[in-house]
Amino acid sequence: MRAVIVYESSYGNTGQVAAAIADGVRRADPDAEVRCLPAGEAGPDAVEDADLLVVGGPTHMRGMTTGLSRTLATKAGAPEHGPGLRSWFHSLPDGGGGTRAAAFDTRADSKHAGAAADGIAARLTRHHYDLTTDPVGFLIEGTEGPLREGELLRAKEWGATLA
Numbered sequence: 001m002r003a004v005i006v007y008e009s010s011y012g013n014t015g016q017v018a019a020a021i022a023d024g025v026r027r028a029d030p031d032a033e034v035r036c037l038p039a040g041e042a043g044p045d046a047v048e049d050a051d052l053l054v055v056g057g058p059t060h061m062r063g064m065t066t067g068l069s070r071t072l073a074t075k076a077g078a079p080e081h082g083p084g085l086r087s088w089f090h091s092l093p094d095g096g097g098g099t100r101a102a103a104f105d106t107r108a109d110s111k112h113a114g115a116a117a118d119g120i121a122a123r124l125t126r127h128h129y130d131l132t133t134d135p136v137g138f139l140i141e142g143t144e145g146p147l148r149e150g151e152l153l154r155a156k157e158w159g160a161t162l163a
Contacts, residue, residue, distance in 0.1 A: 001029055001031075001032045001033070001051045001052065001163065002032070002033045002034075002035075002049055002050050002051050002052070003022070003025045003032055003033070003034045003035070003050065003051065003052040003053075003054065003162075003163070004034075004035045004036075004037065004042070004046055004047050004050040004052070004053050004054070005018045005021055005022050005025075005034070005035070005036040005037070005054040005055075005056070006018075006037055006038075006039055006042040006046070006047070006053070006054070006055045006056075006085075006088065007036070007037075007038060007039065007055070007056045007057060008038065008039045008056075008057035008058065008065060008081070008084050008085045008088075009038070009057075009058065009081060010058050010060070010065070010073045010081060011058070011073075011144045011145050012145070013058065013106045013138075013140050013144075013145040013146065013147050014056055014057055014058050014105070014106045015038070016147060016152060017056060017104065017106060017138045017147070017151070017152065017155045018036050018054075018056055019036055020152045020153075020155035020156045020159065021036075021054055021056075021104070021155050021156070021158060021159035021162070022034045022035075022036040022159065023156050023159065024155065024156040024157060024158060024159025024160040024161075024162070024163070025052070025159045025160065025162060025163045027156070027159075027160050028159070028160035028161075028162075028163035029163040032163060038081065038082060039057075039082065039083055039084060039085050039087070039088040040081070040082030040083045040088075041082075042088060043091065044091050044092065044093050047092065047093070048093060050099060051099065051100065052099070052100045052101070052102070052132075052162060052163070053095070053099060053100070053101045053102075053124070053129055054101070054102045054103075054104065054159075054162060055085065055101070055102075055103055055104075055120050055124060056103065056104035056105055056106075056116075056117070056120065057084070057085045057105055057106075057116045057120060058105065058106050058107075058116060059105050059106065059107035059108070059113060059114050059115055059116040059117075059137070060073065060116070062112070062113065062114025062115075063114050063115070063116055063118075063119050064084075064085055064086060064116045064119040064120065065084045065085065065086070065116070076143075076144075085116075085120065089123045089127070092123075092127050093127070094127050094128045095124075095127055095128045095129035095130070098130055099129050099130065100129070100130050100131075100132045100162075101124045101129035101130060101131055101132065102131065102132055102133050102135075102136070102162055103117045103118075103120035103121035103124060103131070103135040103136070104117050104120075104135065104136045104137065104138060104155075104158075105117040105120065105135070105136075105137050105138070106137070106138050106139075106140050106145075106147070107137045107138075107139065107140065108139070108140060108142070108143070109139045109148070115135065115137055117135030117136060117137055118135050120135065121134075121135045132162065133161075133162070136158060138151045138154065138155055139151055
């Protein structure tokens with residue numbers, strides 16, 4: 001199996017979750033070829049032969065990041081981190097042929113926090129990827145993190161179920 005995990009991360013939390021998901025896939029399928037890439041490094045060729053595509057990003061302003069929310073995060077101290085998922089989706093080829101997919105995000109634990117994973121899942125569906133599970137959110141403490149205790153283990157276990 002070839003799995004590709006593509007992520008956007010403002011403060012590093014989503015990148016940590018993506019790496020844990022990759023570890024979970026490897027644990028469940030030691031023969032799997034797993035690539036974990038920031039959106040800026042994941043060109044269309046990175047996903048063309050994937051059997052599983054997992055995409056995740058931080059929740060900003062109740063949804064996926066925007067140019068404005070990324071600028072505000074940078075002004076608040078987040079490092080510059082290249083193109084976001086919205087730009088990446090513009091170059092994503094259609095999955096066709098039954099490529100399995102899953103969406104995740106990082107978010108605050110608040111009923112008003114929103115969820116980037118819902119928008120990610122909708123875009124994967126529009127590109128004809130087959131969602132294998134409902135979108136999943138991993139919780140952070142505060143605006144910048146850190147991840148809530150136990151979330152990296154939960155991400156690893158989720159990755160194993162995707163494999």
